Amino acid sequence: MPTPWLVVPAAGCGRRMGADRPKQYLTLGGQTILAHTLSRLHAAFPEARLCLCLDAEDDHFDSVWVPFSDWRRVDGGAERVDSVVNALEAIVAEGADDQALVLVHDVARPCVDVSDLARLFAVVRDDPVGGLLAAPVADTMKRGDDAGRVARTEERAGLWHALTPQGFRLGVLRRALARAHADGVAVTDEASAVEALGLAPRLVHGRRDNLKITHPEDLALAGQILAAQASGAVPTGHEECR
Numbered sequence: 001m002p003t004p005w006l007v008v009p010a011a012g013c014g015r016r017m018g019a020d021r022p023k024q025y026l027t028l029g030g031q032t033i034l035a036h037t038l039s040r041l042h043a044a045f046p047e048a049r050l051c052l053c054l055d056a057e058d059d060h061f062d063s064v065w066v067p068f069s070d071w072r073r074v075d076g077g078a079e080r081v082d083s084v085v086n087a088l089e090a091i092v093a094e095g096a097d098d099q100a101l102v103l104v105h106d107v108a109r110p111c112v113d114v115s116d117l118a119r120l121f122a123v124v125r126d127d128p129v130g131g132l133l134a135a136p137v138a139d140t141m142k143r144g145d146d147a148g149r150v151a152r153t154e155e156r157a158g159l160w161h162a163l164t165p166q167g168f169r170l171g172v173l174r175r176a177l178a179r180a181h182a183d184g185v186a187v188t189d190e191a192s193a194v195e196a197l198g199l200a201p202r203l204v205h206g207r208r209d210n211l212k213i214t215h216p217e218d219l220a221l222a223g224q225i226l227a228a229q230a231s232g233a234v235p236t237g238h239e240e241c242r
Contacts, residue, residue: 002100002101002125003045003047003048003049004045004048004049004101004102004103004121004125004167005048005049005050005051005091005096005100005101005102005103005170006041006045006048006049006050006051006068006102006103006104006105006165007051007053007084007087007088007091007102007103007104007105008037008038008041008050008051008052008053008104008105008106008107009053009076009080009083009084009087009104009106009107010022010024010034010052010053010054010076010107011053011054011055011058011075011076011077011080011083012024012076012080013055016214016215017213017214017215017216017219018216019216021060022055022058022060023108023213023214023219024037024107024108025060025061026213026219028110028219028222028223028226029223029226029227031065032065033107033108033110033213033222034061034065034107035065036110036111036226037105037106037107037108037109037110037112038050038052038065038066038067038068039067040110040111040112040113040114040117041105041112041117042067042068043114044114044117044118044121045103045117045121046068047070048068048070048103049068049070049071049091049094050066050068050070050071050072051071051072051074051087051090051091052066052071052072052073052074053074053075053076053077053083053084053086053087054073054074054075054076055075055076056075056076072090072094074086074087074090081177081180081187081193084104084177084190085174085177085181088102088170088173088174088177091170092170092174096170097170097171098169098170098171098172098174099169099170099171100169100170101124101125101167101168101169101170102167102168102169102170102173103120103121103124103165103166103167104164104165104166104167104173104190105164105165105166106164106212108212108213108214109163109164109210109211109212109213110213110222110226111209111210111211111222111225111226111229112133112163112164112165112206112210113206113207113209113210113229116133116204116206116207116210117165119204119205119206120132120133120165120167120204120206121167123202123204124167124168124202124204127202129168129172129194129199129200129201129202130166130167130168130169130172130173130194130201130202131166131167131191131201131202131203131204132162132163132164132165132166132167132189132190132191132201132202132203132204133163133164133165133166133204133205133206133210134160134161134162134163134203134204134205134206135160135161135163135205135206135207135208135210136159136160136161136205137156137159137160137161138156138208139156140153140156141153141154141156141159142154160203161208162189162191163206163210163212164189164210166189166190166191166201168190168194168201172194172197172199173190173193173194175197176190176193176194176196176197176199177190177193179193179196179197180192180193180196183196209225209228209229211225
């Protein structure tokens with residue numbers, strides 16, 4: 001079984017949170033979001049090699065929050081995609097070949113379930129393209145116009161919320177991100193760059209409580225999710241999307 005590389009972009013300042021520090025350093029239950037996220041990843045992949053992308057001038061970080069024995073700090077870039085590119089180059093410098101498996105996970109998703117991580121890994125380790133955790137859209141989706149009114153209701157059948165981690169071979173991901181940069185394509189996640197190559201990543205059914213903390217109200221919700229998960233109050237188990 002291949003040992004994956006983990007890339008965790010954590011160089012953002014979290015402006016939308018309106019806090020006095022980057023959101024990854026806000027606390028939930030006495031631990032930073034960063035510590036929660038790395039703990040979940042370590043529980044699923046204790047032998048993995050970690051690239052943690054941090055701002056070069058980050059003075060909040062404490063290495064005590066990193067449970068991995070094999071990890072390295074990588075300078076973050078101006079945008080998330082730039083941080084990921086820097087991490088991939090660091091992985092190449094470590095001697096990894098194009099077939100190395102890379103899982104990229106948002107630091108602001110501390111509620112990711114360990115069983116979902118294992119399910120994703122089981123799929124992408126043998127898939128020639130790769131894939132991502134995702135959840136089917138459950139809400140009615142509206143397309144807005146320039147005046148802030150509903151232009152139309154979108155058909156939600158077949159729509160999925162993209163989550164993380166997203167896992168791809170090192171060579172595929174490097175090629176996808178380089179092509180997107182050359183073509184001026186905005187990269188909102190790794191899968192979108194791979195899709196621009198004409199490839200179709202696998203959708204791996206993930207839990208809806210894999211929340212990304214973006215706005216102030218998300219912090220309290222994440223705390224409730226973590227508490228519910230710890231108590232066993234949240235149902236587990238999903239079938240893989242085929």
